[in-house]
Amino acid sequence: MQIRITPDRFAPEQELAMFLGDGREDAGACATFTGLCRGGAVRWLELEHYPGFTEARIAAIAERVAEARKLLDLRIVHRTGRIAPGEAIVFVAALAPHRSEAFAAVEALMDYLKTDAPFWKREMRETGAAWIEPTAQDITRRARHKETR
Amino acid sequence: MARILFFGRLRDVAGCAALELEQCGADLGALRDLLTRDNAALGAALRDQSVRVAVNQEMVAHDASLEGAREIAFMPPLSGG
Numbered sequence: 001m002q003i004r005i006t007p008d009r010f011a012p013e014q015e016l017a018m019f020l021g022d023g024r025e026d027a028g029a030c031a032t033f034t035g036l037c038r039g040g041a042v043r044w045l046e047l048e049h050y051p052g053f054t055e056a057r058i059a060a061i062a063e064r065v066a067e068a069r070k071l072l073d074l075r076i077v078h079r080t081g082r083i084a085p086g087e088a089i090v091f092v093a094a095l096a097p098h099r100s101e102a103f104a105a106v107e108a109l110m111d112y113l114k115t116d117a118p119f120w121k122r123e124m125r126e127t128g129a130a131w132i133e134p135t136a137q138d139i140t141r142r143a144r145h146k147e148t149r
Numbered sequence: 150m151a152r153i154l155f156f157g158r159l160r161d162v163a164g165c166a167a168l169e170l171e172q173c174g175a176d177l178g179a180l181r182d183l184l185t186r187d188n189a190a191l192g193a194a195l196r197d198q199s200v201r202v203a204v205n206q207e208m209v210a211h212d213a214s215l216e217g218a219r220e221i222a223f224m225p226p227l228s229g230g
Contacts, residue, residue, distance in 0.1 A: 035230050047229070050156060050222060053206045078229060090230050110230055119229030120157030131158045133226040 007081040031102035032093040039085030054118040068147035069105040108145040154222040
């Protein structure tokens with residue numbers, strides 16, 4: 001299991017290649033999700049975290065999800081700092097014997113990261129800066145997963 | 150000596166990311182009162198129910214004791230991904 005919080009730009013395809021690099025014979029499915037910085041009115045995003053605390057909180061949840069979903073391996077990469085439109089913000093990959101567990105784990109982890117991981121996100125727009133907080137929909141989605149409560 | 154950390158929009162209201170206090174009070178209520186004295190807007194923002202608090206990197210209740218507290222973090226709603 002690898003969890004990485006980084007201020008550096010990363011390539012999701014390289015993360016996937018490294019994640020699958022070992023080649024395990026007991027794996028039957030790998031599901032991934034990549035969250036991207038959407039452009040339009042947003043010039044760039046700024047993501048802040050709480051060093052030490054953020055890593056520990058995500059690791060605790062990731063271990064619970066990995067156990068509940070019987071994952072063989074898991075990788076989470078999350079950017080911080082200034083992120084430009086088109087760049088990846090987050091990458092989550094789950095390796096499991098079967099696809100249903102891999103899909104479910106990625107979805108549970110993303111719903112958790114959206115509402116409960118210690119990150120603070122600010123959109124820099126033409127009109128100024130705006131802090132982004134979880135929507136009611138984000139919170140409802142998160143409540144569906146018992147392993148991340 | 151305790152270090153107080155402000156994240157997200159709370160940093161804007163506090164005007165800084167961190168500050169050091171010789172005396173931080175017996176519990177979180179006392180600390181919020183102390184911080185309100187210099188900055189009424191910060192006091193109000195810290196009392197918002199959506200703000201979470203960690204003491205020494207452990208989540209705590211809003212009225213937690215600050216005995217042994219070295220680092221107190223005030224966190225507005227979290228949003229990653």
